[in-house]
Structure formats: C-alpha cells, structure tokens
Amino acid sequence: MAVDITLLFRASVKTVKTRNKALGVAVGGGVDGSRDELFRRSPRPKGDFSCRAREVISHIGKLRDFLLEHRKDYINAYSHTMSEYGRMTDTERDQIDQDAQIFMRTCSEAIQQLRTEAHKEIHSQQVKEHRTAVLDFIEDYLKRVCKLYSEQRAIRVKRVVDKKRLSKLEPEPNTKTRESTSSEKVSQSPSKDSEENPATEEHPEKILAETQPELGTWGDGKGEDELSPEEIQMFEQENQRLIGEMNSLFDEVRQIEGRVVEISRLQEIFTEKVLQQEAEIDSIHQLVVGATENIKEGNEDIREVPHL
Amino acid sequence: MASAAAATAAAASIRERQTVALKRMLNFNVPHIKNSTGEPVWKVLIYDRFGQDIISPLLSVKELRDMGITLHLLLHSDRDPIPDVPAVYFVMPTEENIDRMCQDLRNQLYESYYLNFISAISRSKLEDIANAALAASAVTQVAKVFDQYLNFITLEDDMFVLCNQNKELVSYRAINRPDITDTEMETVMDTIVDSLFCFFVTLGAVPIIRCSRGTAAEMVAVKLDKKLRENLRDARNSLFTGDTLGAGQFSFQRPLLVLVDRNIDLATPLHHTWTYQALVHDVLDFHLNRVNLEESSGVENSPAGARPKRKNKKSYDLTPVDKFWQKHKGSPFPEVAESVQQELESYRAQEDEVKRLKSIMGLEGEDEGAISMLSDNTAKLTSAVSSLPELLEKKRLIDLHTNVATAVLEHIKARKLDVYFEYEEKIMSKTTLDKSLLDIISDPDAGTPEDKMRLFLIYYISTQQAPSEADLEQYKKALTDAGCNLNPLQYIKQWKAFTKMASAPASYGSTTTKPMGLLSRVMNTGSQFVMEGVKNLVLKQQNLPVTRILDNLMEMKSNPETDDYRYFDPKMLRGNDSFFL
Numbered sequence: 084m085a086v087d088i089t090l091l092f093r094a095s096v097k098t099v100k101t102r103n104k105a106l107g108v109a110v111g112g113g114v115d116g117s118r119d120e121l122f123r124r125s126p127r128p129k130g131d132f133s134c135r136a137r138e139v140i141s142h143i144g145k146l147r148d149f150l151l152e153h154r155k156d157y158i159n160a161y162s163h164t165m166s167e168y169g170r171m172t173d174t175e176r177d178q179i180d181q182d183a184q185i186f187m188r189t190c191s192e193a194i195q196q197l198r199t200e201a202h203k204e205i206h207s208q209q210v211k212e213h214r215t216a217v218l219d220f221i222e223d224y225l226k227r228v229c230k231l232y233s234e235q236r237a238i239r240v241k242r243v244v245d246k247k248r249l250s251k252l253e254p255e256p257n258t259k260t261r262e263s264t265s266s267e268k269v270s271q272s273p274s275k276d277s278e279e280n281p282a283t284e285e286h287p288e289k290i291l292a293e294t295q296p297e298l299g300t301w302g303d304g305k306g307e308d309e310l311s312p313e314e315i316q317m318f319e320q321e322n323q324r325l326i327g328e329m330n331s332l333f334d335e336v337r338q339i340e341g342r343v344v345e346i347s348r349l350q351e352i353f354t355e356k357v358l359q360q361e362a363e364i365d366s367i368h369q370l371v372v373g374a375t376e377n378i379k380e381g382n383e384d385i386r387e388v389p390h391l
Numbered sequence: 392m393a394s395a396a397a398a399t400a401a402a403a404s405i406r407e408r409q410t411v412a413l414k415r416m417l418n419f420n421v422p423h424i425k426n427s428t429g430e431p432v433w434k435v436l437i438y439d440r441f442g443q444d445i446i447s448p449l450l451s452v453k454e455l456r457d458m459g460i461t462l463h464l465l466l467h468s469d470r471d472p473i474p475d476v477p478a479v480y481f482v483m484p485t486e487e488n489i490d491r492m493c494q495d496l497r498n499q500l501y502e503s504y505y506l507n508f509i510s511a512i513s514r515s516k517l518e519d520i521a522n523a524a525l526a527a528s529a530v531t532q533v534a535k536v537f538d539q540y541l542n543f544i545t546l547e548d549d550m551f552v553l554c555n556q557n558k559e560l561v562s563y564r565a566i567n568r569p570d571i572t573d574t575e576m577e578t579v580m581d582t583i584v585d586s587l588f589c590f591f592v593t594l595g596a597v598p599i600i601r602c603s604r605g606t607a608a609e610m611v612a613v614k615l616d617k618k619l620r621e622n623l624r625d626a627r628n629s630l631f632t633g634d635t636l637g638a639g640q641f642s643f644q645r646p647l648l649v650l651v652d653r654n655i656d657l658a659t660p661l662h663h664t665w666t667y668q669a670l671v672h673d674v675l676d677f678h679l680n681r682v683n684l685e686e687s688s689g690v691e692n693s694p695a696g697a698r699p700k701r702k703n704k705k706s707y708d709l710t711p712v713d714k715f716w717q718k719h720k721g722s723p724f725p726e727v728a729e730s731v732q733q734e735l736e737s738y739r740a741q742e743d744e745v746k747r748l749k750s751i752m753g754l755e756g757e758d759e760g761a762i763s764m765l766s767d768n769t770a771k772l773t774s775a776v777s778s779l780p781e782l783l784e785k786k787r788l789i790d791l792h793t794n795v796a797t798a799v800l801e802h803i804k805a806r807k808l809d810v811y812f813e814y815e816e817k818i819m820s821k822t823t824l825d826k827s828l829l830d831i832i833s834d835p836d837a838g839t840p841e842d843k844m845r846l847f848l849i850y851y852i853s854t855q856q857a858p859s860e861a862d863l864e865q866y867k868k869a870l871t872d873a874g875c876n877l878n879p880l881q882y883i884k885q886w887k888a889f890t891k892m893a894s895a896p897a898s899y900g901s902t903t904t905k906p907m908g909l910l911s912r913v914m915n916t917g918s919q920f921v922m923e924g925v926k927n928l929v930l931k932q933q934n935l936p937v938t939r940i941l942d943n944l945m946e947m948k949s950n951p952e953t954d955d956y957r958y959f960d961p962k963m964l965r966g967n968d969s970f971f972l
C-alpha cells in the first residue's frame with residue numbers, strides 16, 4: 084500500500100525556505116520565487132504539437148458525446164408509437180450518420196497531418212518516439228469512438244432487414260399492411276438492402292392481388308352452380324401451390340442473406356489482413372530489389388577479378 | 392543466506408497485488424478503472440535498475456502502452472526534454488538517484504513530476520529534493536510524492552525474491568564469510584528487513600514470525616519484528632490499516648513467516664535437478680523469468696574464406712500466461728519432451744484443418760457438389776479465421792519450448808546430468824550406491840569440474856562419518872585431476888565441524904528413482920527429442936529439510952528440531968517473545 088507523502092514534501096519545502104531565509108541564502112525561493120516561476124514558464128515553448136493533439140482529442144470527445152446523447156433515440160425502434168420527444172425520423176438518423184462520417188474523416192485527416200508534421204523540426208529520438216506514441220493513442224481513441232457509431236449503425240440496418248422480413252411473412256395482405264409496407268419501402272430506399280427483397284415482395288402481392296379480384300368476380304358471377312366448387316377448389320389449390328412456392332423462395336432468400344452477411348464479414352477480415360500484408364510485401368519488395376542489386380554488383384566484381 | 396517461507400491465506404496472489412499497485416502508480420496514484428471510451432492520457436516512465444527489475448516480470452511493454460506510457464527510460468541515461476508531458480518516476484531513494492532527479496528538475500525536462508520511491512525515503516533526502524525544486528522554481532511541478540513500498544521482485548504467483556541488482560550484498564557468501572564486520576552485517580540485515588517489510592505491506596497482513604536460534608535468521612527476525620511493531624504502534628499512520636487491504640484484514644488466519652538459515656541445508660542448492668524449471672535455471676542463463684539462449688546455427692561446411700556464421704542470441708520470456716510453462720515447469724524432463732511433441736501434433740492437426748478448408752475453397756466453380764458444401768464451410772471458415780490468432784500464439788509457444796528444451800537436452804547429454812541426478816538422489820536418501828564415487832569423478836566425459844565438485848560436496852555433507860584420510864586424499868587427487876578448485880571443500884569441512892548437528896537434518900527422507908527403461912531408449916519415432924543414452928528417470932515426492940520444518944511449525948507438531956524456535960507476534964502488546972511450541 085503506497086503512502087502519500089506529498090504533504091510531507093510541501094512541509095519540507097517550507098522548512099527549506101525558512102531555513103534559507105534564516106541563513107540569508109538567495110535561492111530564489113519565497114515570493115520572488117513564485118513570480119520567477121511564472122515568468123520562467125511563459126517563454127518556455129508551450130509545444131505546438133501537444134496543443135494540436137489536445138485539440139484533436141477534444142474534437143473526438145465532442146463526437147463521442149454527441150453520439151452517446153442521441154444513441155437512445157437513434158436505436159429506438161418504435162419511434163412512431165412514442166411521444167414527440169422520443170421520436171427520431173429516418174431523415175434525422177441519416178443526418179446523424181452523415182455528420183458523424185464527415186466528422187470522423189476530418190479527425191483522421193487532422194491526425195495524419197499531425198503525423199507528418201510531428202517529425203519535422205525535432206532532432207531528438209526520444210521526442211520523436213513520444214510523439215509517434217501519442218498519435219497512436221489518439222488514433223486508437225478515434226477508432227473506439229467510431230466503433231460506437233458503427234455499432235449503432237449496424238443495429239439500425241439489422242432492424243430494417245428484420246422489419247422487411249417481418250412484412251414478407253404476412254399471409255393475407257390486408258390493405259393496411261400493403262400500404263404500410265409500400266410506405267416503408269419508400270422510406271427505406273436509402274438503406275443498403277439487396278435488390279431481391281423488393282422484387283420478391285412485389286411479386287406475391289401482385290399475384291394475390293390478382294387472384295383476389297378474380298375470386299371476387301367469380302364469386303359474384305352467374306355460372307356459380309356448375310363451376311364454382313371445382314373452380315374454387317382448383318383456385319384454392321393454385322393458391323396453396325403459389326404460397327408454397329413463395330415460402331420456399333422466401334427461405335432461399337433468407338439463406339442467401341445469411342451467407343451474404345457472413346461473406347461480407349469474412350471480406351472485412353480479409354481486407355484487414357491484406358492491408359496488413361501490403362506493408363510487409365512492400366518492405367519485402369524493397370529488400371529483394373536491394374538484394375538483386377547487391378548480387379549484380381557482386382557478380383561484376385567477381386568478373387573483374389583476373390583469373391589466376 | 393536466509394530464505395523465507397510464507398504460508399498465506401489471502402485470496403489475491405502477491406503477483407496480482409504488486410501488479411495492481413504498479414498500475415495504480417502508473418495511473419497517477421488513482422485507482423485504475425477501464426473505460427472503453429476514455430480519453431487517452433500520456434506520460435513518460437523513468438526508472439532505475441531496481442525499478443526495472445521489479446516492473447519487467449510483471450508488465451510487458453504492451454501493457455505499459457495500454458496504461459498510456461509513451462516512453463520508458465532509465466534514470467541515469469541521457470534524456471531529452473519533452474515538453475508538456477507528465478513524468479512518473481519509480482526509483483530507489485539513493486544518493487545518486489536523488490542527485491539525478493534534482494538535476495532533472497533544474498533542467499526542466501518535463502512538465503510535471505510524480506515521484507514514487509520504491510522504499511521509504513528519509514526526511515533529509517526529501518529536503519534535498521525540496522531544495523532543488525525551490526532552486527529551480529519547480530515546486531508546483533512536483534505534483535505528487537509517494538512511498539510505494541514495493542522493494543521486492545515477484546517472479547510468480549507465489550514466489551518472490553528480495554533483490555536482483557545487489558544480490559551479492561545479501562548472498563550466502565556475504566553473510567557467512569569470516570571477515571565480515573558488524574557494520575556490514577547491519578547493512579545486509581537492514582536490506583533484507585526492508586524488502587520483507589515491503590512485502591508484508593503489499594500483502595496487507597502482519598505475519599507471525601518464527602525462526603531458529605543463534606543464526607542470522609534470528610537477527611533478521613528480531614529486526615523485522617521491531618519494525619512491524621513500531622509501525623503498528625502508531626495506529627493512525629499504520630500501513631496495515633485502511634480499505635485497500637480487504638480480505639487480509641478480516642480473516643482470522645494470519646500468515647506464518649518462517650525464517651530459515653541456509654546453513655540448515657547446504658546440499659539442496661548443490662543438487663543436480665531433473666524438473667523443467669529447475670533445469671532451465673541450472674543449465675541456461677535464466678534471470679527474472681527471461682532465458683537467454685545462444686543458438687548455434689548448426690555445423691555447416693563453410694567454404695574457405697567465408698566469414699564464420701555468427702551465433703544469434705535469442706531471449707524468451709517464461710511468464711505465468713504461458714500455459715505450457717505453468718503446467719510443466721515442475722514435471723520431470725522426459726515428460727516435458729513428450730508434452731511438447733503432443734502439443735506440436737495437435738497444432739499440426741489444427742493447421743491441416745485450416746489448410747483443408749483452403750483447398751475446398753479452391754474447388755469453387757469446378758464441382759457442383761463442392762458448391763453445396765461451400766455454404767456450410769462459410770461458417771467453418773469464419774470460425775477458422777477467428778481462431779487463427781490463437782493458433783499463432785500456440786505455435787509461438789511450441790517453438791519457444793522446443794528451443795529451450797533442446798538447449799537443455801544438449802547440456803544434459805554433454806554433461807551426463809541424468810547420471811549425476813540419479814547418483815545424488817541415492818546419496819541423499821542413503822540407499823546403496825552401485826557405482827563408486829571415484830569412478831564418476833574420474834570419468835572424463837561426465838560433466839564439468841563444477842559438476843564433479845558438487846557431487847563430491849553432496850557426498851561429503853550427507854555421509855554420517857567423514858571419509859578416512861586416505862580416501863579423502865584419493866578423492867582430492869581425482870578432483871584436482873579433473874580440474875576442480877578445492878576451496879569449496881575446505882569451506883564445507885569447516886562448516887561441518889561447526890554444525891555438528893548438521894548430520895541430523897541431512898536426512899532427506901526415503902526417495903527412490905526408478906529408471907524406466909535403460910540406456911538407448913528412443914522416445915518415439917517422430918520425435919525430435921531423441922533421448923538416446925539418457926535415462927528416463929521418474930521422480931518421487933521427497934521432503935527437503937525446509938519442507939519438514941515448515942510442516943512441523945504449521946501443524947504444531949512436536950519435534951526436537953523446531954521446538955526450540957523463537958516466536959514473534961508484532962501485534963501482541965507485550966514486547967517480550969514467548970517460548971511457544
């Protein structure tokens with residue numbers, strides 16, 4: 084367990100001060116000393132670098148606070164049932180996404196800029212190392228805050244996909260749901276979904292829409308007595324078949340979705356690895372080029388040596 | 392050399408406690424909380440060699456980075472001014488260090504200073520720093536000053552050593568040499584007591600101390616008791632109260648500190664060993680959990696005129712995170728070799744699994760059947776990719792242990808250490824010896840002169856009656872022929888004369904080593920560890936004298952050896968110690 088002796092230290096400082104005064108030693112302590120201290124500190128180079136670094140950090144902090152503040156509203160799925168305050172329309176969400184992205188881009192640019200400038204005027208190895216490490220910390224901080232953003236974005240996209248899936252599962256599309264799905268379709272166009280969904284969605288609706296009026300006309304028609312039971316049965320069978328078809332299509336689509344998600348995740352991992360390898364391959368390339376040069380020169384030297 | 396054995400009831404190991412204390416110090420002496428969206432704070436760490444030895448087994452460079460440390464530098468190196476950066480100092484309060492720190496203050500190297508002293512600093516030295524701070528007008532820059540009480544080095548969860556930099560100062564030789572003066576003895580004792588005191592402060596518990604009479608251990612015990620008592624007496628400022636102590640404070644069990652003088656058992660440190668960790672320590676360059684290997688890059692026909700190949704030096708850290716090390720550091724060596732093989736095989740199986748997936752991926756577009764397999768394999772591929780880092784780590788550990796074990800095996804084969812081990816076990820357990828001692832000593836390719844000396848000393852220590860003069864002369868001649876220096880023998884003779892009762896504690900209990908399979912036994916065909924000519928010896932449990940003493944004391948058994956031990960309890964109000972069994 085550590086013991087805080089800072090107070091003891093301050094007491095020692097006082098003791099030394101009084102002792103020096105008593106001895107009449109001019110050490111620069113006392114009232115003059117504090118003034119001296121302030122005076123001495125101002126012309127000291129305040130460090131342009133660290134000021135800018137702290138600025139970037141405060142920017143990133145602002146972004147983080149902004150994201151955290153609106154997180155609850157952003158994620159809230161049932162915004163249309165909530166009161167005025169809790170609601171956040173999709174346009175607002177898109178606005179947040181855009182702003183956050185711009186912000187992140189500017190921050191990373193600022194970090195890059197700092198990186199190039201950091202090594203310019205400085206000759207000391209230690210200061211260089213220190214600055215590189217500081218910039219690494221800032222980048223790490225930015226990454227963590229970006230993760231916040233991408234997490235909530237991922238939740239939003241997932242919810243949209245789920246909603247679409249839910250809407251497709253409606254067996255008999257009443258007018259209400261049809262309207263709501265079409266309205267949702269319109270509002271969700273900015274989100275990135277596969278093309279198949281709208282297509283498959285429209286298809287069952289169209290067919291069912293077609294069969295219904297057909298049934299309707301037939302049901303109201305006159306040739307009921309002869310044809311209707313068989314026709315109805317036939318049409319019912321066709322209904323069932325179509326529903327079965329649609330269900331299997333729907334299953335397949337869901338499978339494909341799952342695979343696409345996995346593939347995209349894998350691709351993310353792969354791109355990361357490939358980027359890492361890029362740096363290494365570059366250095367290997369440099370080494371190989373250097374080696375070929377050396378070998379060429381070596382061969383020439385050997386050729387020059389007169390054969391004994 | 393006095394060695395300490397502490398049995399503790401505290402839940403957190405000493406390693407965890409010391410790590411927590413260090414991390415708190417690095418966090419400007421504020422308890423460290425992990426916050427995933429916290430702002431980065433950067434700082435510079437300055438340490439001296441003592442601080443370096445304490446920190447390096449506990450925190451890796453990456454962990455230091457995670458705590459926000461951009462640079463870590465030695466105190467007595469050339470350091471450039473880095474503006475706007477707080478500096479955390481972790482040093483011993485010696486004269487030189489204080490001078491250097493004052494110099495730093497004068498040169499205005501950093502923005503603010505957090506001074507942490509490994510053991511308590513004296514008032515006068517504190518005033519020196521105050522003086523320098525005043526002269527440099529830097530008093531407000533000194534933000535905090537702390538006494539850390541961390542003056543010991545923890546190597547494992549439950550093992551610590553007192554010091555590494557000045558271990559010569561507190562070594563056996565320093566304490567037992569004939570020409571030691573009183574003041575030197577006092578210094579040695581003070582160093583030992585300081586480290587032990589810091590240990591108990593970090594542990595957060597006041598021990599009960601027991602020691603044998605009339606030895607250096609007693610001196611240490613008396614001093615330690617006094618120091619603990621003085622600290623406890625001042626209830627307000629006591630180091631042993633406070634809310635950071637937790638469990639240790641409230642449990643009714645207090646740790647028992649047994650201080651034992653090395654003279655009780657001189658044979659064990661000389662003994663040749665057969666377990667993995669002990670072998671690495673004995674045979675290779677192993678300090679502070681780091682082993683340094685010199686890899687000879689094989690014997691190759693170097694063409695005439697070419698430069699000879701340089702041996703590359705490699706160093707490995709054997710840490711508590713290394714699962715293989717934790718599992719096998721106490722195993723006999725052949726078992727270790729086998730386990731490395733097993734690990735290697737399981738790793739290869741996993742690698743093949745991943746490669747197989749790769750080839751299946753390559754079938755894409757060629758075979759209809761393969762494409763339907765693809766969908767399942769997407770999931771498999773994801774899991775394979777995410778398990779890659781684990782695989783790589785496993786491979787690194789396997790490589791590490793293969794190299795270390797190979798190096799150890801080379802030494803064993805070169806010096807025939809298995810023969811020594813078996814023989815010494817037989818001597819120490821007083822079973823009949825099948826080979827004469829003289830044979831082994833005169834054998835030219837069994838071991839270095841040091842090995843032979845060790846063997847002979849163990850024999851000399853463990854025999855009930857001293858060998859006759861004629862025999863002794865014969866042995867001496869054989870030893871000198873083998874190239875040994877006879878000074879250790881002189882010392883052991885004197886030691887044995889001093890401690891007449893040394894003959895009693897040299898009973899190591901009955902142990903037998905059963906050689907499983909004799910010479911030229913090959914482990915298994917695919918194995919790199921062809922342990923031909925190396926006996927596959929099996930260890931049995933043995934009780935060293937120290938273990939027996941500890942057992943007696945803990946169980947409160949009555950035993951002539953330990954009955955006489957002194958008893959100290961710093962918490963008892965009465966200053967006198969009592970004669971407890």
